[in-house]
Amino acid sequence: MSRYNFDEIVERRGSCSSKWESAPGGGKLPEDIIPMWVADMDFACAPPIVEAVHAAADQRIFGYSHFPDDYFTTVSDFQKRRHNFNVSTDEIIYTEGVVPALSFAVQALSEPDDAVIIQPPVYYPFFNVARAKGRTLLENRLINNNGYYSIDFDNLEELAADPRSKILLICSPHNPVGRVWKPEELIRMQEICQKNGLILLCDEIHNDLIRSGYQHHSVMELFPDADNVVCCTAPSKTFNIAGLGASHMFTHNKEFLEKIRAVVGYTSSNPLTSAASQAALSGKCDEWLDEMNAYQDMVFSRFYELVAEYFPKAVATKAEGTYLAWVDVSAYTTDTKALEKKILDECHVYLEAGDAFGGPGFLRVNLGCPVSYLEEAVRRVAALL
Ligand SMILES: Cc1ncc(COP(=O)(O)O)c(C=O)c1O
Structure with a gap:
C-alpha cells in the first residue's frame, strides 16, 4: 500500500x-x-522537504547563511547508504547546479587548447560545457541498435589518443537515451581514460531514477582509488527540488579539489535550499x-x-x-x-x-x-x- x-x-x-x-x-x-x-x-x-522549508521560512529572516554543521555529513551518508561509496566531507564541493559544476570542472582541469569528449545524443548543455572558453569539442556518438544504445569504444579509443584530449565527460545514467551503464562499460571507459591520461568527469544527476531490474553504479563506487575521477550529483532531480539549485561534486584528488575550489570561489548557503536538500538526503525521504x-x-x-x-x-x-x-x-x-x-x-x-x-x-x-x-x-x- x-x-x-x-x-x-x-x-x-x-x-x-x-x-x-x-x-x-x-x-x-x-x-x-x-x-x-x-x-x-x-x-x-516528500513531506519532510516541505516541512523543512516551512520551518526555515518561519524564522522570517533570510540573511547570509552558512551550511548546517552536519550538512556535508548528510550528503556523504546518503552516498554511502544509496550508492555504496565513501566520500569524506572535505572531498565535497557544493555548487548551485550540476551544469555550473561541470563548467567549473572543465575550466579548472583543462587548458583552452585542450579537447573534451562527449557522447551524443546527450543532454544539450554538454555541448557548451565542452566548448567553454576555447576548448575543442570531440564527439563520440553512441551507437543506436534498434533503440538500444551502446558506446563506440573503437572511436573512443581513437579520440582519447588525440593529444588534445583531456576530459571524457559522461552522463550516467545517460539523458536522453536512458541507459544505465553497466560496470563493464564504465570500467572500459575508465581504462581508456587512464591509458591516455584523461580525466573522467561524470554527471550522475539521474543516479536515483532507476527502472526496476537495473542498478546504477557510481564511478566513485567502481573506482574508489582513482585520482582521475570527478563525479557530480544533486538532490534536484531525485527529490524534485531543481528550482532550489543545490549540487554536490566529489573527487578524491586533492589537487583537483584545490583547482576546482579556486574556480568555484566562495559559496554561501541559501537557507531554504540547504533545508530542503538536507531533508531530502537525510533518509526521511x-x-x-x-x-x-x-x-x-x-x-x-x-x-x-x-x-x-x-x-x-x-x-x-x-x-x-x-x-x-x-x-x-x-x-x-x-x-x-x-x-x-x-x-x-x-x-x-x-x-x-x-x-x-x-x-x-x-x-x-x-x-x-x-x-x-x-x-x-x-x-x-x-x-x-
Ligand atoms: C544530465 C543532466 N545534467 C544536469 C542537469 C541540470 O542540472 P542543474 O539544474 O543542477 O544545473 C540536467 C537537467 O535536466 C540533466 O539532465
Whole structure:
C-alpha cells in the first residue's frame, strides 16, 4: 500500500513554473498545456522537504547563511547508504547546479587548447560545457541498435589518443537515451581514460531514477582509488527540488579539489535550499523515492503500451534510468523541430525534439508526471497524427 499519492494533480500554473508557463522563444504556454519537456516532475515533494522549508521560512529572516554543521555529513551518508561509496566531507564541493559544476570542472582541469569528449545524443548543455572558453569539442556518438544504445569504444579509443584530449565527460545514467551503464562499460571507459591520461568527469544527476531490474553504479563506487575521477550529483532531480539549485561534486584528488575550489570561489548557503536538500538526503525521504520509482515503472509500462497502440511506427527506447523517454519518430518525419511545433500549437502538448541533444528524428518525453497526463497527451497527439 503506497503512502504517497503520485496520481495527485498539483496545480503548477501560476507558480512561475518554467515547465508549465514558459513557451519556446518567450511568451506563455497555453492554459491547457500538457508539458512533457524540461526535466522536473509534477509530483509533490516528500513531506519532510516541505516541512523543512516551512520551518526555515518561519524564522522570517533570510540573511547570509552558512551550511548546517552536519550538512556535508548528510550528503556523504546518503552516498554511502544509496550508492555504496565513501566520500569524506572535505572531498565535497557544493555548487548551485550540476551544469555550473561541470563548467567549473572543465575550466579548472583543462587548458583552452585542450579537447573534451562527449557522447551524443546527450543532454544539450554538454555541448557548451565542452566548448567553454576555447576548448575543442570531440564527439563520440553512441551507437543506436534498434533503440538500444551502446558506446563506440573503437572511436573512443581513437579520440582519447588525440593529444588534445583531456576530459571524457559522461552522463550516467545517460539523458536522453536512458541507459544505465553497466560496470563493464564504465570500467572500459575508465581504462581508456587512464591509458591516455584523461580525466573522467561524470554527471550522475539521474543516479536515483532507476527502472526496476537495473542498478546504477557510481564511478566513485567502481573506482574508489582513482585520482582521475570527478563525479557530480544533486538532490534536484531525485527529490524534485531543481528550482532550489543545490549540487554536490566529489573527487578524491586533492589537487583537483584545490583547482576546482579556486574556480568555484566562495559559496554561501541559501537557507531554504540547504533545508530542503538536507531533508531530502537525510533518509526521511528514501521511502518516497522508492515509491516514486515504482510509480515511474508503471508510467513507463503504460507509455510503451500506448506507443505500440497509437504510434506503431515509432521506436521507443527502453529506459533503464531517468524519467525521460526517447522515441524514434523518423518513420513519421525527420523534421522533428517542425513536429514539436505542430504538436505544441495544435495539441497543446509540449514534447521536445531530439535535435538539440544531437538526435534529430527523435522526441524526448518527460514522464515524471501522473499517468493521467500521459494518457491525455497521447489522446491529443494520436488525434493529430
Ligand atoms: C544530465 C543532466 N545534467 C544536469 C542537469 C541540470 O542540472 P542543474 O539544474 O543542477 O544545473 C540536467 C537537467 O535536466 C540533466 O539532465
